Amino acid sequence: xxxxxxxxxxxxxxxxxxxxxxxxxDGGVQSQKLSTIxxxxxxxxxxxxxxxxxxxxxxxxxxxxxxxDVCKAVAAAVLxxxxxxxxxxxxxxxxxxxxxxGEVDLLSRNTTMTLSRDAAGGNGLSFGPTTFYDGxxxxxxxxxxxxxxxxxxxxxxxxxxxxTTELNLADRxxxxxxxxxxxxxxxxxxxxxxxxxxxxxxVTSDRSQLAGKRTSFPNPDAHILLPVVMSKEPLTPxxxxxxxxxxxxxxxxVYGLMQAEESGITQANVDAKLAEAKANTNQADLRRFxxxxxxxxxxxxxxxxxxxxxxxxxxxxxxxFDRNVGPASALKLDRGLNRQWKDGGLIYSPPxx
Amino acid sequence: xxxxLRRLRAELFATRADAALSLVxxxxxxxxxxxxxxxxxxxxxxxxxxxxxTLFAVGRYPVEQQWRLWLLTALLIAASGATWGLIxxxxxxxxxxxxxxxxxxxxxxxxxxxALALPLALDLSLAIAGRWWGxxxxxxxxxxxxxxxxxxxxxxxxxxxxxxxxxLYLVGMVLISGGLGLVTVSPSEWGGLMLTLLASSFAILLxxxxxxxxxxxxxxxxxxxxxxxxxxxxxxxxxxxxxxxxLGQNILGFLLPGGLAPDRxxxxxxxxxxFAAAYLAEAVRSGLAxxxxxxxxxxxxxxxxxxxxxxxxxxxxxxxxxLPAIVGQFISLLQxxxxxxxxGLLELLGTARxxxxxxxxxxxxxxxxxxxxxxxxxxxxxxxxxxxxxERRLDPxxxxxxx
Numbered sequence: 050x051x052x053x054x055x056x057x058x059x060x061x062x063x064x065x066x067x068x069x070x071x072x073x074x075d076g077g078v079q080s081q082k083l084s085t086i087x088x089x090x091x092x093x094x095x096x097x098x099x100x101x102x103x104x105x106x107x108x109x110x111x112x113x114x115x116x117x118d119v120c121k122a123v124a125a126a127v128l129x130x131x132x133x134x135x136x137x138x139x140x141x142x143x144x145x146x147x148x149x150x151g152e153v154d155l156l157s158r159n160t161t162m163t164l165s166r167d168a169a170g171g172n173g174l175s176f177g178p179t180t181f182y183d184g185x186x187x188x189x190x191x192x193x194x195x196x197x198x199x200x201x202x203x204x205x206x207x208x209x210x211x212x213t214t215e216l217n218l219a220d221r222x223x224x225x226x227x228x229x230x231x232x233x234x235x236x237x238x239x240x241x242x243x244x245x246x247x248x249x250x251x252v253t254s255d256r257s258q259l260a261g262k263r264t265s266f267p268n269p270d271a272h273i274l275l276p277v278v279m280s281k282e283p284l285t286p287x288x289x290x291x292x293x294x295x296x297x298x299x300x301x302x303v304y305g306l307m308q309a310e311e312s313g314i315t316q317a318n319v320d321a322k323l324a325e326a327k328a329n330t331n332q333a334d335l336r337r338f339x340x341x342x343x344x345x346x347x348x349x350x351x352x353x354x355x356x357x358x359x360x361x362x363x364x365x366x367x368x369x370f371d372r373n374v375g376p377a378s379a380l381k382l383d384r385g386l387n388r389q390w391k392d393g394g395l396i397y398s399p400p401x402x
Numbered sequence: 403x404x405x406x407l408r409r410l411r412a413e414l415f416a417t418r419a420d421a422a423l424s425l426v427x428x429x430x431x432x433x434x435x436x437x438x439x440x441x442x443x444x445x446x447x448x449x450x451x452x453x454x455x456t457l458f459a460v461g462r463y464p465v466e467q468q469w470r471l472w473l474l475t476a477l478l479i480a481a482s483g484a485t486w487g488l489i490x491x492x493x494x495x496x497x498x499x500x501x502x503x504x505x506x507x508x509x510x511x512x513x514x515x516x517a518l519a520l521p522l523a524l525d526l527s528l529a530i531a532g533r534w535w536g537x538x539x540x541x542x543x544x545x546x547x548x549x550x551x552x553x554x555x556x557x558x559x560x561x562x563x564x565x566x567x568x569x570l571y572l573v574g575m576v577l578i579s580g581g582l583g584l585v586t587v588s589p590s591e592w593g594g595l596m597l598t599l600l601a602s603s604f605a606i607l608l609x610x611x612x613x614x615x616x617x618x619x620x621x622x623x624x625x626x627x628x629x630x631x632x633x634x635x636x637x638x639x640x641x642x643x644x645x646x647x648x649l650g651q652n653i654l655g656f657l658l659p660g661g662l663a664p665d666r667x668x669x670x671x672x673x674x675x676x677f678a679a680a681y682l683a684e685a686v687r688s689g690l691a692x693x694x695x696x697x698x699x700x701x702x703x704x705x706x707x708x709x710x711x712x713x714x715x716x717x718x719x720x721x722x723x724x725l726p727a728i729v730g731q732f733i734s735l736l737q738x739x740x741x742x743x744x745x746g747l748l749e750l751l752g753t754a755r756x757x758x759x760x761x762x763x764x765x766x767x768x769x770x771x772x773x774x775x776x777x778x779x780x781x782x783x784x785x786x787x788x789x790x791x792x793e794r795r796l797d798p799x800x801x802x803x804x805x
Contacts, residue, residue, distance in 0.1 A: 138746030138747070150652065
C-alpha cells in the first residue's frame with residue numbers, strides 16, 4: 050500500500066514535471082513521450098516474448114506475433130518504419146514497473162484490463178483498445194459428443210490448481226448447479242498430460258492457451274473448444290498514465306487497424322485505396338481516414354498518413370489476427386468475440402471524424 | 403577379452419545376490435536407454451534445433467554483423483591451440499615433457515569427429531560447416547606449431563604470451579558490442595550461448611578479485627573494513643539471486659535518471675558478479691584459514707612487507723586449497739545465468755523458451771531441453787577439466803606421471 054502510494058506520488062510528480070516542461074512549446078500536440086520516441090528514433094515495446102501466437106522470436110531473430118504486430122504498427126505510424134522497435138521481454142511481475150519507470154514506452158503484453166490496473170490509485174496505466182478478447186474455455190474430445198457445460202455433469206475436469214481458472218470453473222459450475230469432479234495439477238504440463246491420458250473428459254484454461262496446447266497434441270483435430278467463455282480477459286495494450294497525448298496516439302493507431310478492416314483496407318490494397326482517395330474528392334470518409342484531407346494526424350501529433358503506414362506495416366486487424374492466431378496460424382483460433390461488430394463481435398472502432 | 407570377462411565376473415556377478423542385483427540394474431538401465439534412443443531417433447523432431455541453431459548460438463545478433471563473431475571464435479580458437487601447445491612445450495614437474503601425450507591425441511581425434519559430424523547433423527549450409535572445419539584445422543595447426551617451436555620461447559616471451567588472453571577479452575568485447583569504427587550492436591540483440599558465456603565469463607573474471615579482497619577484508623584488523631566486508635557478504639548471502647536481479651532491473655530505473663542506468667544486460671552481469679563475489683569470499687576465507695599463522699609470521703620476519711607476504715606466501719597456498727570450492731562456485735555461477743531468462747533476457751534458457759513458443763515448434767520441449775542440457779554440460783565439463791589440470795599443475799607434491 051505504502052509502495053503504491055509512493056509510486057503514484059512519484060508518477061504524478063513526474064507528470065507534473067512533464068507538463069511544466071511542455072507548457073513552453075507552442076502549437077501542436079504536447080507529449081513528452083512522443084518527442085522522446087522520435088528523438089530516440091525507436092519505440093521501446095514491452096512484450097511477453099514467450100507466448101505462442103502473441104510474441105516470440107522466429108528462427109531469423111525477428112519478433113513475431115499479435116502483440117508484436119501492434120508494436121510494429123505503432124512504430125510505423127510514429128516513426129515511419131515498423132522495424133524501429135526495440136523489444137523488451139517482460140515477465141508479469143515487472144511489466145508495470147517497467148512502464149512506470151519509463152523503461153518501455155508501450156506495453157503490448159497480453160495484459161488483462163482491470164479496474165485496479167487502470168485506476169490512478171492502482172497501477173496507474175492508460176489502456177488502449179482491446180486487441181484480443183480472451184476468456185477461459187473448455188477443451189473436450191470430439192468423440193465425447195459434449196456440446197456445453199451441462200454435458201460435463203458428474204464428469205472429471207482437469208484444471209491447474211491455485212489459479213483463477215480453478216476459481217472461475219467452480220463459480221460457473223455452481224451458478225448453473227452442475228456437479229463435477231475437479232482434478233487439480235500443479236503445472237500446466239501435468240494438467241494436459243492428464244487430459245491426454247484420459248483421466249478427465251475436459252480440460253479448462255484460457256482459450257488462446259488451449260488452442261496453443263492443442264496444436265502439440267498427437268491428433269489436434271480430435272479435440273474441440275466448447276463455445277462457452279467462463280471469464281473475461283480483455284488483453285489490451287497500455288501506456289503509463291500522465292501522458293494523455295501519447296495514450297491517444299496509441300489508441301487511435303490501434304483503432305485505425307480495426308477501422309481499416311471495417312473499411313476493407315488491407316496490407317495489399319492500401320496503396321490502391323490511397324490512390325483512389327487522392328483521385329476521388331467525393332470519398333470524404335476515406336480521404337480523412339487515410340490523411341489525404343483534414344488534420345487527424347496533426348491533432349494526435351502523428352504524421353497525416355499514420356493509418357496508411359500502420360496498415361502497410363502490419364495489415365489491418367483481421368489480417369493481424371488471422372496471421373498470428375487465426376486460421377493462417379498453427380493456433381487456428383476462430384474470431385469469436387474478436388469479430389468486427391458488424392459480424393456480431395466486439396471489435397468496434399469509434400468514427401474517425 | 404578373457405581378462406575383461408574375468409573382471410566383469412568379479413565386479414558384477416561374484417555372488418548370487420550380486421548377480422541378481424546386477425541383472426535387475428542392467429535391465430533397468432538398458433530399458434531406459436532403449437526408450438531414450440527410440441524417442442531420439444523415431445519420435446523426436448530435431449527440426450526445432452536445426453532451424454533455430456543460429457538463435458541458440460548468438461540470439462538475435464544481426465546477420466550482417468555475424469562475421470565479427472566468427473572472427474572472435476577464430477581468435478579464441480587460435481589462442482587456445484597456442485596455449486595448449488605451449489603448456490606441453492614447457493613441462494612442469496607433473497609432466498614428462500612428451501609433446502603429444504595419449505590424452506592429447508585422443509582429444510584431437512574426438513574434436514575432429516565432433517566438428518565433422520555436428521554440422522552435418524544440424525544440416526548447416528556448406529559455407530557454415532566449412533567454417534567449422536576450418537576452425538578445427540586452425541586449432542590443430544596452432545597446437546602443433548606452439549608445441550613444435552614453443553620451447554624456444556624465453557621466460558619473458560612466455561609472460562608476454564600469457565597477456566594474449568586479457569587482450570583478447572577486451573578485443574572480444576569490442577567485436578561483440580561494436581565501437582572503434584565497427585557498427586554498434588545493441589545489447590538487446592545479444593543472446594543464446596554467446597550471452598550465457600559473456601555474462602558468466604564477465605562475472606567469473608570480476609568476482610575473483612572482488613572476492614579475494616572481501617576475504618582479506620573480513621580477516622582484517624581494521625574494524626571498519628572487517629565489518630564492511632561482513633555486512634556485504636551476509637547481506638548478499640541472505641538474499642536470493644533472483645531478488646537481487648529484480649532489484650537491479652527495476653529499482654535502478656527508478657533511482658537513476660533515464661538513460662544513466664547501464665543497459666539491463668550489464669546490470670544483470672554486475673549483479674551476478676557482486677553475488678558470486680560474496681560466496682567466493684567465503685571460499686577464499688576457508689583457504690586462508692587453512693594456511694598456518696606461522697607462514698605469515700615467518701614471511702614477515704624474513705623482512706617481507708605485509709602485501710608481499712600475502713602475495714608470495716599466504717595467497718598462493720590459500721587459493722590452492724580453495725581452488726575446488728572456487729571452481730564449484732564458477733560452475734554454479736554459469737548455471738545461475740539461466741535466471742537471466744526470468745528477467746526477460748534471451749540467454750540460452752530464454753532462447754529455448756521463446757523457441758518453444760513458436761507455433762511451428764509447439765510441444766518440442768524435450769528436444770530443446772535436451773540440447774540445452776548438452777550445451778550446459780559441455781561448458782561445465784570444460785570448466786571442470788580446466789580446474790583439474792590447474793590443480794595438478796599447482797600441486798607441489800605431484801610426481802611426473804606415466805602418460
